Amino acid sequence: MADLRAGLIGLGAMGRHHARVLRETPGVELVAVADPGGDPFGVSGGLEVLPDVDALIGAGIDMAVVAVPTIYHEQVGLALAAAGVHTLVEKPIAATSEAGRKVAEAFESAGLVGCVGHIERFNPALQELRRRMESGELGEVYQIATRRQGPFPSRIADVGVVKDLGTHDIDLTAWVAQSTYTSVAAQTAHRSGRPHEDMVIATGRLANGVIVNHVVNWLSPMKERVTIVTGERGAFVADTGSADLTFYANGDIATEWEAISTFRGVSEGDVVRYAFPKREPLRVEHEAFRDAVLGVRHDVVTMREGLRTLEVAEAALESAARGVTVEV
Structure with missing residues (x-):
């Protein structure tokens, strides 16, 4: 052929x-x-x-x-x-x-x-994360939080940080959770003198009940690309900059410290950083x-999925402008 x-x-x-x-x-x-x-x-x-x-x-x-x-x-x-x-x-x-x-x-x-x-869907850390979530290793999923921040890329002039960087996190969150957004609330800031927003903090809820949080900006000297998925058995932390995936397990050792023994949460358990093939996402x-x-x-x-992601991004911008939670 x-x-x-x-x-x-x-x-x-x-x-x-x-x-x-x-x-x-x-x-x-x-x-x-x-x-x-x-x-x-x-x-x-x-x-x-x-x-x-x-x-x-x-x-x-x-x-x-x-x-x-x-x-x-x-x-x-x-x-x-x-x-x-x-x-x-x-x-x-x-x-x-x-x-x-x-x-x-x-x-x-x-x-x-x-x-x-x-492209983040094709990052090996996120692909491994989704595979392990699908196999039930995390149990019920409670929360997905992302942080994507770093210096301003001078090549971007026609959209703000929500549509440029934030759409990465919106898409990957819906993809790893295999659910769609139902609501979003956001706060934005304009600190660099450009016409578009350069910082955003957004929260939301997915159709499957998972709550989400995104911190995105172009004004940090520290570059960060992190996704944290918390569930009943622990938490996965995916660093898509290094393509590393780490699992923090809930501990099963009872505490003998009386002052905190009545707390009904979780305790620290084993920490595992997985080894897997890492191919270039592009x-x-x-x-x-x-x-x-x-x-x-x-x-x-x-393109229908890409459209859905853009609709969520626009809902975040609407939320920031109106000061209300927007149903998607």
């Missing part, structure tokens, strides 16, 4: 990584790249840098990766859907849920593979996209 002909639009900070991985993915050939701003990182590899999505489509591609700024996702996505090109759009699916709905419906009605680049994501196009398997983040 001939390799799938792939195109890439957007050769910026994320596009350069997509270019590398597309070239390294078996069964895929990168045949065309496009960016009206040129090739700042020199990743075209001898390919002509095309000016727009129409020229990319004209190169005769089977599949495409969209890594342009969020405000252009709708325009580029709709053009690719109309041309019959299977597409992976970087997250978020679009600048607004209204635009995202148009993109999702276009790919669904055309019978095309349309997916969103929520590579795993591209293989899932390729296999979905080939009809081999379908574990990509669908």
Whole structure:
């Protein structure tokens, strides 16, 4: 079988990584790249840098990766859907849920593979975490808390921290819990002089009763990417920066300290850091996209799921603006 002909639009900070991985993915050939701003990182590899999505489509591609700024996702996505090109759009699916709905419906009605680049789902620590949760190792799940903070990325100019970073945590939380958000309440702050929010603290509840909490900002000198899932048997801590997964077990040794013996909570138990294969998440994501196009398997983040994540993010922004809890 001939390799799938792939195109890439957007050769910026994320596009350069997509270019590398597309070239390294078996069964895929990168045949065309496009960016009206040129090739700042020199990743075209001898390919002509095309000016727009129409020229990319004209190169005769089977599949495409969209890594342009969020405000252009709708325009580029709709053009690719109309041309019959299977597409992976970087997250978020679009600048607004209204635009995202148009993109999702276009790919669904055309019978095309349309997916969103929520790359954290393909992080080995989170994949191992979900596998162990599915096998019942944690028992009933009570709470999921995430922390995602670090310095401001100068490449982001068209959305705030909720739609850029916060959508990672919204998607991965719903995915590991295998449940959807029913409500969200949030507080945001603008501290850096930019038009969009750069800090958010959000709480919410999922349909299965799990309560969630997200701390996200662009104003911390300390970079942190942590997901903590607490349940009846202990807590999993996934560090997606290092791809480590640690389990903190509830202890089963009774305390002899009278002052705290009446407390009906849990005690400290064993701590285990798991060993498992750690593959680059972007590579795993591209293989899932390729296999979905080939009809081999379908574990990509669908555009409908990407739309749901964006709706939750917008509900968080609405909550912060109105000072109320918003039902999703």
